[in-house]
Amino acid sequence: MLKDQLVVRLSEPDALIQVLSGPRQVGKTTALRAALAQTGGVYESADSPVPFSFRDVREWWQNAERRGESILAVDEIQKVAQWTEAIKQLWDREGRTMRLCLTGSAALTVQQGLSESLAGRYERILAEHWHLAEAVEAFGATTRSFVEYGCYPGSMRFLTEPERWAEYVRDAIVEPALGRDLLQLHPIEQPALLRQLFGVAVAMPAQIVSFEKIQGQLQGRGTLPTLGRYLRLLESAFLVSGIDKYSGSAFRLKRSSPKLIVHDNALLRAFERPVDAPLAPARFGHYFENAVGARFIEAGWATHYWRDRQDEVDFVVIGPRGQRLAIEVKSSPTDEPSLCGLRRFCTRHPEFEPCLVSWVDQELPGVRTLPTAEVLSLHRDARTSFE
Secondary structure, eight states: HHHHHOOOOOOOTTTTTEEEETTSSSSSHHHHHHHHHHHHHHHEEEESSOOBBBBHHHHHHHHHHHOOEEEEEEEEHHHHHHHHHHHHHHSTTTTTTOOOEEEESSSHHHHHHHHHHHHEEEEEEEOOOHHHHHHHHHHOOOOOHHHHOOOOOOGGTTTHHHHHHHHHHHIIIIHIIIIITTTTSSSSSSSHHHHHHHHHHHHTTEEEHHHHHHHHHSSSSOHHHHHHHHHHHHHTTTSSSEOBBBBBOHHHHSSSOOOEEETHHHHHHHHHTTTTTTTOOOHHHHHHHHHHHHHHHHOOEEEEEETTTTTTEEEOOOOSSEEEEEEESSSSOOOGGGHHHHHHHHHTTTSSEEEESSSOOOOOOTEEEHHHHHHHHHTOOOEEEEE
């Protein structure tokens, strides 16, 4: 648990700066407050439409010292102007006894500040979107509900009122991530274009889309490099990733059309019209494939796809312990001809094991079936049966 990890690290006498980063509304603040309740310390939040300055950080630090506190936690530190310079000066003071925990939702902004000014002074703790096992334990979710509605903890109490649930996801998660975490913190010349690109991603999850095709669907004019940069910004906000084609050629990799993966399926469902309409089989298939891809990405696996003319493999993944899997995702019964792309890829790349993640129970010769619940419960510390 995040809380336990924070307690251990903040209790160390020589603790580095602890940086907790991750998506909005996944429990970072809750975990941090729970940890402080156990360790003691002062909590301050910079999550405001009105930006704070480095002077505020100094004042928070000094107030904590006057109160005899040994831990200061600052939520959404990226909202503070010149925060890295202030933190560095305070942290490097002779005789310092204060321990520090920072959180941030805009990964790119936080990481740039850390690498530029605070190298060697911090450890990073990454909070992921919730996986299936957590959703089942905390909310009694089913595999079907997890695939269709994802799991943002704060939204789960509204699932019996789909329109209210969708409004919460849009207003409490999407809008702050786009409007605060990105538009306020990055030089974005065409904010409408960024929002449209997000709209394309939630409309086309787990689909390979060329930037040229994306460009044709957008109302605003944007160069292909601009679209690529905006997609990376969406990834830094833990919203959308564009995964590349697997290839031994770095040049070809850079030129490949991205496959769009949305990090939590709640972001898909909240924009359906109507929200609670039954998903058509093809649409559910995209939801299922997207949920599988998102779990590998969130768990830190290098995640790609593969395509050669008509042959395609949904995901080509490399795990943190060297696992190499080529994966087909099927939401309905499949047969041998539909796996020809998988078999051709594994013939060319025998170091990869051919695997199937299926919504229905089925076994196919020469292909390993990965347990669906285990795949959807994948996380960074997971030990799996497909090591």
